[in-house]
Amino acid sequence: MATRKKSLLKVIILGDSSVGKTSLMNQYINKRFSNQYKATIGADFCTKEVIADDRVVTMQIWDTAGQERFQSLGVAFYRGADCCVLVYDVTSPNSFKNLDSWRDEFLIQASPRDPDHFPFVVLGNKVDMDNRQVSTRRAQQWCQSKNDMPYFETSAKDGTNVELAFQTIARNALAQEAEVELYNEFPDQIRLNTDRNNRNGNSDNCQC
Amino acid sequence: MSDDLPDKFDLIVIGTGFPESCVAAAASRIGKTVLHIDPNEYYGGVWASFNLESFCALLEQGGNKELRNASQKWHVAETLKVAEAESDTVAGETNIKTDAAKQNVLDWSRETLLQQSRRFNLDLSPKILYSAGRLVQLLVSSNICRYAEFRAVDHVCTRFQNNIINVPCSRSDVFNTKDLNIVEKRLLMKFLTLCMTYGEDKTDEDALQFRGKTFREYLQEQKVTEKISICVMQAIAMCNDDTSFEEGMARTQQFLNSLGRYGNTPFLFPMYGCGEIPQCFCRLCAVFGGIYCLKRQIDDINIEADTNIASVVLEGKTIKAQHVVSAPGHLPNAFLQRNVGVYGQAELVNSLSRGIFLSATPLGSEELNSGGGGVNLLRLLAGTQEAILIQLSHFSGTCPKGVFLFHITTTAQSDQPAQDLAPFVSQVFNPDDENAPKLLYSAYFTIMGRERTSATPNVDVSTTIFCTSTPYYELDYDKSIISAREIFAKLYADAEFLPRAPDPEEIVIEGEDPRALSENSLPDDLREQLRELENSAENMDIEDTDAAQAGECTQEDAETQNMDAD
Numbered sequence: 001m002a003t004r005k006k007s008l009l010k011v012i013i014l015g016d017s018s019v020g021k022t023s024l025m026n027q028y029i030n031k032r033f034s035n036q037y038k039a040t041i042g043a044d045f046c047t048k049e050v051i052a053d054d055r056v057v058t059m060q061i062w063d064t065a066g067q068e069r070f071q072s073l074g075v076a077f078y079r080g081a082d083c084c085v086l087v088y089d090v091t092s093p094n095s096f097k098n099l100d101s102w103r104d105e106f107l108i109q110a111s112p113r114d115p116d117h118f119p120f121v122v123l124g125n126k127v128d129m130d131n132r133q134v135s136t137r138r139a140q141q142w143c144q145s146k147n148d149m150p151y152f153e154t155s156a157k158d159g160t161n162v163e164l165a166f167q168t169i170a171r172n173a174l175a176q177e178a179e180v181e182l183y184n185e186f187p188d189q190i191r192l193n194t195d196r197n198n199r200n201g202n203s204d205n206c207q208c
Numbered sequence: 209m210s211d212d213l214p215d216k217f218d219l220i221v222i223g224t225g226f227p228e229s230c231v232a233a234a235a236s237r238i239g240k241t242v243l244h245i246d247p248n249e250y251y252g253g254v255w256a257s258f259n260l261e262s263f264c265a266l267l268e269q270g271g272n273k274e275l276r277n278a279s280q281k282w283h284v285a286e287t288l289k290v291a292e293a294e295s296d297t298v299a300g301e302t303n304i305k306t307d308a309a310k311q312n313v314l315d316w317s318r319e320t321l322l323q324q325s326r327r328f329n330l331d332l333s334p335k336i337l338y339s340a341g342r343l344v345q346l347l348v349s350s351n352i353c354r355y356a357e358f359r360a361v362d363h364v365c366t367r368f369q370n371n372i373i374n375v376p377c378s379r380s381d382v383f384n385t386k387d388l389n390i391v392e393k394r395l396l397m398k399f400l401t402l403c404m405t406y407g408e409d410k411t412d413e414d415a416l417q418f419r420g421k422t423f424r425e426y427l428q429e430q431k432v433t434e435k436i437s438i439c440v441m442q443a444i445a446m447c448n449d450d451t452s453f454e455e456g457m458a459r460t461q462q463f464l465n466s467l468g469r470y471g472n473t474p475f476l477f478p479m480y481g482c483g484e485i486p487q488c489f490c491r492l493c494a495v496f497g498g499i500y501c502l503k504r505q506i507d508d509i510n511i512e513a514d515t516n517i518a519s520v521v522l523e524g525k526t527i528k529a530q531h532v533v534s535a536p537g538h539l540p541n542a543f544l545q546r547n548v549g550v551y552g553q554a555e556l557v558n559s560l561s562r563g564i565f566l567s568a569t570p571l572g573s574e575e576l577n578s579g580g581g582g583v584n585l586l587r588l589l590a591g592t593q594e595a596i597l598i599q600l601s602h603f604s605g606t607c608p609k610g611v612f613l614f615h616i617t618t619t620a621q622s623d624q625p626a627q628d629l630a631p632f633v634s635q636v637f638n639p640d641d642e643n644a645p646k647l648l649y650s651a652y653f654t655i656m657g658r659e660r661t662s663a664t665p666n667v668d669v670s671t672t673i674f675c676t677s678t679p680y681y682e683l684d685y686d687k688s689i690i691s692a693r694e695i696f697a698k699l700y701a702d703a704e705f706l707p708r709a710p711d712p713e714e715i716v717i718e719g720e721d722p723r724a725l726s727e728n729s730l731p732d733d734l735r736e737q738l739r740e741l742e743n744s745a746e747n748m749d750i751e752d753t754d755a756a757q758a759g760e761c762t763q764e765d766a767e768t769q770n771m772d773a774d
Contacts, residue, residue, distance in 0.1 A: 043495070044491075044495045044712055045712055046712050047712065065491055065494035065495045066494055066497075066499070066500075067490075067491070067494045067500045069212075069499070069500070070499070070500060070501040070502070070504075071502070071503075072500035072501055072502040072503075074250075074251040074487040074490065074491075075250075075251075075487070076251075076355065076356075076480070076483075076484045076487035076488065076491070077487075077491070079357075079479075079480060079484075080357075108326075111326040111327075185602075185605075186359070186479060186603060186605055187603075188359065188360070188471075188603075189357045189358070189359065189479060190357065190358040190359065190360060190470050190471070190476065191353070191354075191357055191358075192344060192347055192348050192353035192356075192358065193348060193351070193353050193354060
C-alpha cells in the first residue's frame, strides 16, 4: 500500500500578479497566448500527460486563481505539492525581489518533509519584451544560492523555453515523488469523484 | 492595495467561515461579482484549523469575538531534559502507572510538541461527514470535491460497561467482531436489514404502530439485547431516549445509506482538518472571478435609503454592493451601534463548549487503533447531555506521528467549557484508569453562537444585509448548508445553488477572451446538453447503487440462512 505509485503530480505556480503564470500554463497546455490581461478568472488547474524518465504521468498544474493578488492564498492551495514553480517578470525587478518571499511562503505553508531538497523551478518570463530589467546573471546567481534551483528564461507569448521548462518541472517533481514514496505519509486518501476506484480498493463490504 | 479594487460588486461577503464561503462560491458560480473579505489573516474564521503554535497563541490572547472563555494547560514539562530530571514528579502528577505509558509521555515535552507545530491542524469546529450526506453530495455535485482529499473514519465506537467497543459497520465487521456473540450478531443484522427496507411494505405496520412513539420503544419491541440497543442508539442512530421513532429510523437509514461507499465506516474526515472545507469553496469562488482579501478591516456599512445599496467602508475606501453577507462576529461596531433596535446584537445562544486534547496514546484497545491509530468516532453521554468525541491520528494530517488528537464538542450549558465537558472528559481521560490516554496538553474554549430572538430582530430582516449562522451542534454540516442555501435563495431567488463546475479539460477556449472559460458563457443549448449528460451520468450512479444494494440483500439472506443452519 505504501509503495503504491502516484501517477498524479501536483505542481503549483507562484509569483506576483501579472508575471504571466496563467499565460505560461496556457502556452504550455493550449499553445495559446492572450495579450489581454485579466486578473486570472476561470483558471483552475490544467492536466497534461507527460513522459518523464520513461514513465507516463499526469501533471496537474495549479494556478493561484488570482488569490495571490491581495496576498490571500490559503494553506489548502499548497497541500501535497510535488513541485513549485516560481515565476517573475524580467521587466519587473520587484517581481524578482519577491521570489524570496514566495519561496519562503511556500516552505512555511507546504512544510515539505525535506525543505532543502524540495524541487523548485524558477522561470523568468516575458523575455520577448525589450525593456528587460533583471539580468540573467543576477537571476542565475540567486537560483544558485538557493540550492541550485533550475532556471529558465521563458516567453509565454512566443513559447520560448516553455516546453523545456515544464519538462524539467515534471522530471524534478517525479524525482521528488520517488523519494516521498519511501515514506508515504498518508496512505488511503480518498478523492470523492473517483468514487469507483476507492470502492474497488478498500471496501471489504462485499467479501464475506 | 485596496485602491486596486473595483468600487462596485454584486455581493460583498465578510468572513470566510463555512456558510459565508458557501454563499460566496454559489454567487460567483452564477456570474455575480463577489468581493470576499476576512479581517483575520487566515481562512475559516471559527471554522478554521490552526497549527499548534498559532492555536496556543490564539488561546493565550483570550480568543476573539467568536471564541471565548479560553484556557489551556500543558501536562508535560517544558523541555525533555527537565522531564527526565523530574520524571518522578511528572509521573506522580499524572498518575502514570505503566512503564510503557510513562515512556510515551516522556517522549514529548512542550518544546518537542511545538517543534512539530506545523504538523498540527487543530480544528475549532471539527466535523465528520456522512459518505452520502449533504456535504459530500454538494461537494460532488458542484465539483468542489476536486480540491479536497478525505480519510475514511476507521471505527465507530461506543461505551459499553466502561469499555470502549467497536460498533460493527460492514458485514464482515459484524461477523468478525469479538464484542458480539452469535445471537447478537444475528439480531443486529436482522434489525439493520429491517431498517434498510423500512418504508417498503414489510414495515408499514410498524410505521403505523410506532407513530408517536420513541425509537427506543421500537428497539425494545424488536427484542434486541442491551448491547445491541446501545450500539444502535449511541452509534448508529445517535439518538436519545426521547427521539421519535421516525427520526431514529431516518438516522439509522442515513447511516446505512452511507455504508460501503468509501471506507469501512459510513464516515469521512477531511485530510488536514475541516479548515480545508471553507477554502475549497473559496477557491471555486476565486476561479469564477471572486476577489479575495484577507486581513482587511471593515470600518462601517451604510445603506442608501431609496436604493437599498450597501456602501461598505473598507480601510477608508467605499465600495458599493447590492448585498452584504457577513459572519455575525464581523459586522462593524459603528454599524451595530447606529442600528441598535433594528440590528441590535442578538442574544447569544447555541454556543458550543469545546475541548481539544493531545495524548501520546490512543483511546481504547489495540484493535481499535491498529496500524498506528485510527480516526475514530465516539458519542458520549452524561445524564441528559451528549458530546461528540473525534479521535484523530497522524493519518488524518492533523497531528504528528506518535500523537493523538481528541476533539470533544457539546452544547454549551455555561460560560465554563471545562465544567460543561468535565463529565465527558472524566469518562475517557480518567487519570485513575491505567488504560486511559495520558494527556500531554488540553485546551477549552467556547464557540459563540448567535441566533435571532423575537425581541431583537437579526440583521437579516433587511433585504441588503444577511447574517450567516455559527457552527451548529451536529456531526455533519447539514444545518449549515441549509442556512447558507436559505441566504442564497433570498439573494437570487431562481438561481441554481452551486451547479457543477466544469473540469478544466471540458473547457473549450474560444478565441482569446478569458471570459469564454466560464461555462456560463456557453450557449444555452450547449449548457442544456451538458446538463442532460450530467443527469444521465447521475442516474447511472443511482442504478449502480441500487444494484449493489440488491446484491447485498441476497447475500444477507444467504448468511441468515447459514446462521439458521448453525
